Amino acid sequence: MKKITDSFVSVGHRPSAGSFEFNTDILATNPINLSVVLGVLIFFGKGVLNDLLDKRKQSILSTIRNSEGLHRGAIEQLERARVQLRKVEIEADEYRTNGYSEIEREKVNLINSTCNSLKRLEDYKNETIFFEQQRAINQVRQKVLQQALRKALVTLNSFLNSNELHLRTINANIGILGSVEERTY
Template sequence: MGFFVLLAVEAGAISSELAEATGEGGFGLNFNLLETNLINLAIVIGLLVYLGRKFLGGILADRTSTIEAAIRAAEERRKDAAAALAEEQQKLAQAQAEAERIRASAEEAAKAAREAILAQAERDVQRVRETAVQDINTEQERAILELRRRVAALALQRVESQLAGNLNESAQQRLIDRSIATLGGR
């Protein structure tokens, strides 16, 4: 505290000298050592250095230790962050490998499903073809039977009409006898 009082007294003396110098009509240099207070300034500066060294040294030492602790903490955080980054990169690589495996599995499943669908579609087409062929064959047989029935009916009608016109009593008797002989001859 005394140091600052001494400093204030010196500053007041310097400012009063400056005021006197400007009041006399100008500014000049005074080379008289006792009047310019150079000795007093040297003593004040010496005291500042001597007393300030302990004060500033303690502050600087505290500040230095605080900075060193902050640097050590930052270095620890950097190491922790690097370890966390490496761990997360490893997790990312695992996740990417898993995603690739899932994608490959999905592609295989899609390919197998596509092949199964195509095979089932081929079987369905074949079954439809076979059913269509069977339906066509059934309809064809039915049409043929119907045609045969109609042809037989028409043939009978024609034979009956021809027989009725061409067949007399003696021709009917010969036909019957021939039919009996054929049946009896077996």
């Protein structure tokens, strides 16, 4: 303790009784001043510092609780999204499977429809050919008949002239009328 009190007294000077002097030796007085300032700060600043640290601690704890809540919410959303993704994947697989089945069904239906259309076209073609054959045959028959009639008329005309034909027709009709009259009597 003597060293501390000696540090207040200046080196090389003797204090006289009842006098007061400042020690100008910085190296000797600085640790004492710092210890006094620190003591005052610790004594009076302890409460303020504790309040600041408590507020900061509460703020950090609140932020951690909020972060944990957000983390739990994010995990729940992630799980819901995973469940939804599984459902969508299952539905996509069903659509894919059903789509392939539907495509196969449509392919078979299209093939059957095309075969039926081809069969109808073949039948229509055969009917058209048959109809055209019948029409050609009828045209040939008509031409043959017309030619036969012309030839018969030419032949008749060459054997008979018009007057002779009239007389024969009249005689044939008289003969028919005579046979009809005999039957009525």
